[in-house]
Amino acid sequence: MGTAHGEIGGGGLRLRVLGPVTVSLEDRQLNPGPPLQRATLxxxxxQAGHLVTKDRLIGALWGAAAPKTAEQSLYTYVAGLRRLLEPERGRRGPFALLTRSANGYSLARDACRTDAEEFEQRLAEARRYQAKEDLSAWLRELQTALGLWSGTALGGLPGPFCEAARTRLESMRQTAREDQADALLRLGRRQEALDALAGLIAEAPLRERARELQMLALYRCGRQAEALEVFHDTRSLLAEHLGVDPGVSLRRAYELILRADPSLAAGPSPMAVTAPGEIDRPRQLPRDPQIFVGRMETLxxxxxxxxxxxxxxxxxxxAVTGTAGAGKSTLAVRAAHTVSDHYPDGQLYLNLLGATPGVGRLNPLDLLGRLLRGLGARPDSVPSDPDEAAAMLRDRLAGRxxxxxxxxxxxxxxxRPLLGLPAGNALLVTSRESFAxxxxxxxxxxGRMQRSESVAMLAKLVGAGRIAAxxxxxxxxxxxxGGLPLALRLAAARLMENRHTPLTELNARLRDERRALHELESGDLAVRASLQLSHDVLAGSGHELDRAAAAALCHLGVLRTPDATPEVVAALLEVPRDAAERAVARLVRANLAEPGEQGRFRLHDLVRLFAMELAERRLSERDSDDALDRVLGLYxxxxxxxxxxxxxxxVHPPHEFATCEPLAMTGSTDASAWLERERPNVLAVAAQGMARRTPSLARSGAHLGFSFHWPLTFAGHHRDVITLGRQALDVGERLGDPEISALANGYLALGLGHTGRYEEALAHQRAEVDLRRTCGDSFARMRSLGNLAIVLNALDRHQEALSSAREELRIAREIGAAVGERHALVCLGAAHLGLGDVAAAMAAYVEMAALAKEAGDAMHRSDALMGMAEVHLRQDDPRSGAMLYDEALVLIRENSSRAMEPRCLGKLGRAERLMGRLDRARAYLRETLAVAQECGAGYWVDFAREELALLGESPQDGPSRTADGSAGAEGEEEVDAVGHG
Structure with a gap:
């Protein structure tokens, strides 16, 4: 944002966004034009002073749902703003304040003052007074900052950029209000603190810091019982709305008040200044390097x-950039440790896998999610939209x-999503790419280390006496x-393996490798030569364990997974698990593998590249295929x-994987944890198998993806379902395999349907039905017809859905498929309901509920209960509907069917609204919105926003964004079943 004190033509242009948006020039109100033109401004x-490309502007205003006329509209808005900013320059300019380049537009850095910028500057000044313990000045700056507000930030401005900014500013405002109450309390103005907190808590009843301050204020007013009651009320609210207990700080406050601890007497509180929200202070840095030489000027x-x-x-x-092996990571970790005291709120560390050979880099959403979880966010609270997740991260880091x-x-x-964090926070990044x-x-x-530094590093690693000799x-x-720290470290390791080996002998070995010498000088290739030495020592050893470790390294080059376990190595090598575990431990001791949590390990990026090349040289195509096939079988x-x-x-489609014993599991909890933990590896191995030329591997890769459909669906990972479906579709077309093509179309349709993309889903589901006429058994045809009925119901094509569901039911009863019969009944119920035949709908749902209960099928029983509840809502009986939705929600959560939650929560919210229980309705609908956004369920995002609007809450402008960035469905009926597997 530009500086706040620029002048325009002798007067100042001011943009007020902390409430209804207004524009003024020298205290004269201007008409800033339509909402999208104001949003453009x-x-x-x-981003004043910086070029904003046309594509970024269009994305900021419309997101992925930009109309075809977006670029032309943008020209119109810019022209309108130019007339506003520089009316004296006419239509053609030249313009000095809002300039255009070939790629976009830029607003002069001092062209416009904003109250949002003044607000942030006041908060920064308040933090400085807070640090100096000047309480009166702290309070004064906070009150001045809050006095700038006159309503909801960016009121009425549309678009994802404005929504993210609105969320950030509103969160900063709430934090500032908590700080204001804290300052009042520390100054002894207890009643004023209570008054300030009352309004905040009414707006945000789940903010634990506000509740903690309220408890302390009440206690200091002599109202101990009321203070304790606040804690109990907060605990009930958190349990009811979030399913969590109060945080550590709030519980501690309760315990102190309960025993009337003397530390709570008037004066600075032991709880103040509590950080905004209940956020961890992580200490994630790797160990400070024990061997660190050189780079002192840079450090x-x-x-x-x-x-x-x-x-x-x-x-x-x-940013610390440079070639591979230059010591970027070591320097960054060392620097981070030297400044850790400057960052009392924590140090986060994350390997982004940017240059990891054969492994996809960490995407922005995963990056943001891991950072948020590191700051204490619950995994299910992290938004599925990168912009929303970035806004949440900025909120959590504000004032820290x-x-x-x-x-x-x-x-x-x-x-890029992490650029622009609140002042006081810092990013330290390492990369092979420029950040200029x-x-x-x-x-x-x-670049390279100086010779003196390199020699000093060797002396540290192998002993000063040995180098001096x-x-x-x-x-x-x-x-x-090549003066590269990693190459020096690996060379020193060889010297340390035999303390009697002279340096000249190692030099001679390096000189003999003429190609390796050339590569050594270039950086990356130097590491390859050193790694070759490491491998050769193991492979040529007289110890069986060393040779097994070398074989494990070679076979790990077959895989393209982020990490691995000894079980995977056992499958690769076709050896018992304990032998694989010993081989992995030997690789760790040889610094060729890095240990992780729960017995996992990963190869260093350069080691992975070497292992991949090693596998290509040492393993035949048949051996490589067999090793991959065994891992596909294991997973x-x-x-x-x-x-x-x-x-x-x-139900899973039949497939004979390579003979491999599955991993032992103790129950559903253990199974769920394994599925989520191994998800990145399974996705990578499935994709790798599907990409192979060998038909059997491609088929096994596709079926691994099919086998993972239900875990992904239950957890709401619909983007992964879609990705696997498209990959499998390519396999079917490449191999001319109608069975794979049919399954791929069906699973792809289910994934698309869950993200609200029903028209696309319909095309793929019809393709499966067509293929099932010529391939597949009766069960497969039945399944495809049932899934077709789901999509048709979602598109309000209920008569067609009814026909498809009846055919599904006929086949199910003919072949005795109980699961198919249940599924057909829920589809029939939805179709009848859509056609207005509530009696037939209720009959279908009641029959299905009985069958599902008898079979112990919790998912289908949940579907039936929700269908019956919907019938009650149609009959103006929301109380009966709410009872059934409550019962269904219990089943859904007991069985971790995350993807079914948005529908059940959303309809519960509607039922509560219809009964006039508005607070309960609002809570359910807010939870619906959060879960639907996380799962990428576009229909339910829109549903929740529309219902909240009826309760007086302003919904976000524009269509919802699904997990893969597409627009959510508008106007379709909800999916009444999750489909056959």
Whole structure:
């Protein structure tokens, strides 16, 4: 955002957004034009001084639902703003304040003052007074900042950019109101603190810090019983609305008040200043490097930027870039440890997998989700939209000082959602790619270490005496290693394996590898040569364990997974698990593998690249295929066993995976944990199998994806379902396999349907039905007809759905498929209901509920209960409907069917609204919105917003965004069943 004090033509243009949006010039109100034109001004003002491309502007205003006329509309809005900013320049300019380039537009940095910027500046000033313990000045600045507000931020401005800014500003306002109450309380103005908190708590009753301050204020007013009652009320609200207990700080306050602890007497509270919300203070940095030599000038400059000597705010973004093996990660971790005291609210660390060979980089949503979870956010509270997740992260970091270390970024785009964090927080990023184009970023490019530094590093690693005995050989070795820390470390490891090996012998081995010498000088290739030495030591050893470790490294090169377990190595090598575990432990000791949690491990990026090349050289195509096939078998059989433990009624298409014993599991909880933990690896292996030329591997890869359909659906990972479906569709077309093509179309349709993309789903579901006429058994045809009925019902084509469901029911009863009969009944019920025949609908649902209860099929029973509840709603009996939805919700949560929650919660909210219980309705609908956004259920996002609008809450403008960025369905009926597996 531009500076706040620019002048325009002798007068100041001011944009007020902390309430209804207004524009004034020298205290004269101006007409800023239609909402989208005002939104355009805000987007440009928020990024004043920087070029905003046309594509980014269009995305900011419309998101992925931009109309075809978006670019032309943008020209119109810019023209209108130019007339507003510089009316004296006419229609053609030239314009000095809102300029255009080939790629976009830029608003001059001092062109417009905004009250939002003044608000943030006041808060920053308040934090400085707070740090100095000047309570009166702290309170004064907070009150001045809050006095700038006159309503909801960015009132009436549409578009995803404005919505994200609105969320951030409103969250900062609530935090400032808590700070105001805190300051009043510390100044002894207890009643004023209570008055300030009353309004905040009425707006946001689940903010624990506000409740904690209220308890303390009441206690200091001599109202101990009321203070304790606040705690009990808060605990009930949290349990009812979020399903959680009060946080540590709130519980501690309760215990202190309960025993009338003397520490609660008037004066600075032991609880104040509590951080906004209940947020962890993580300490995630890897261990401070024990061997760190050189780079001292860079280290000093890094410290000066990240922890300024004058105590001011740190540099927003610091990037350490350079070639592989240059020591970027080690330097970053070392620098982070030296400045950790400057970041009392925590240090987060994340490996972004940006340059990991063969493994997809961490996408922005996963990156944001991991950071939010590191700050204490519950996994199910993280939004499924990257912009919303970024806004949530900014909210949690507002008023804090946290250091985020992002290791191995693939480039600027991967970390772009984290740019622009609140002042006081800092990003330290390492990457092989340049960050020169990043806003507000200082970049350090690491090259080779100086010879003196390299020799000192060797002395640290192998002993100063050994290096001093032959300084010329040591200098030559540093040259052969290219001055790269990783290559030097690996060379030193070889020397340490045999303390009697002279340096000249290692130098000779490196010189003999003429190609390796050339590669060594180039950086990346130097590491390859060193890794080859490491492998050769193991492979040529007289110890069987060493040779097994070398074989494990070679076979791990077959896989393209983020990490692995000994069980996977056992499948790759076709050896017992304990032998694989010993081989992995040997690789860890040889620094060729990095240990992780729960027995997991991963290969360093460069080691992985070496292992991939090693597999290509050492393994025949047949051996490589067989190894991958065994891993496909391990994951496939284990996934099916896990799903059987979770829900034995769901059906998987038959497939013979490679003979492999599934992993042992103790029950549904263990199974669910394994499925979620292994999800990235399963997706990667399935994709890898489907990409192979060998038909059997491609089919097994597709069936692994099919086997994972239900776990992904239950957890709401619909994007993954769609991705796997498209990959499998390619396999079917490539192999000319109608069975794979039919299954792929069906699963793809189910994934698309769950994200609200029903028209696309219909095309794929019809394709499956057509294929089932010529391939597949009766059960498969029945299944495809049932899933077709689901999509047709969702599109309000109930007569067609009725026909399809009746055919499904006929086949199910003919072949004795109980699960098909139940599914057909729920489809029939939905079709009858859509056609207005409530009696027939109720009869179908009642019959289905009885059959599902008898079979112990919780998912189908939930479907039936919700169908019966919907009939009651249609008959103006919301009380009976709410009771049935309550019963269904219990079943859904007991069976972890996350994807079914939005429908049940949303309809519960509607039923509560119809009964006039508006607070309960509002709570259910807010939860519906959160869960639907997480799952990418576009229909239910829209449903919740429309219902909340009826309760007086302003819904977000524009269509909902699904998990894959597409627009949610508008106007369709909800899906009444999750489909056959």
């Amino acid at each position: 805000w987007v440009l003002a928020a 000093v400059r890094l410290r000066a930027l990240l922890a300024p000597w004058d105590g001011g705010d740190s540099q927003a973004v610091v 000082r946290t250091l985020i270390v992002l290791d191995d970024a693939s480039g600027l785009d991967q970390v 184009a990043a806003d507000d970023c200082v970049q350090f490019v690491l 032959d300084p010329a050989a040591a200098a030559e070795l540093t040259h052969l290693c 496939g059989t284990t996934a099916r066993l896990a799903m059987k433990l979770i829900d034995p009624h769901r």
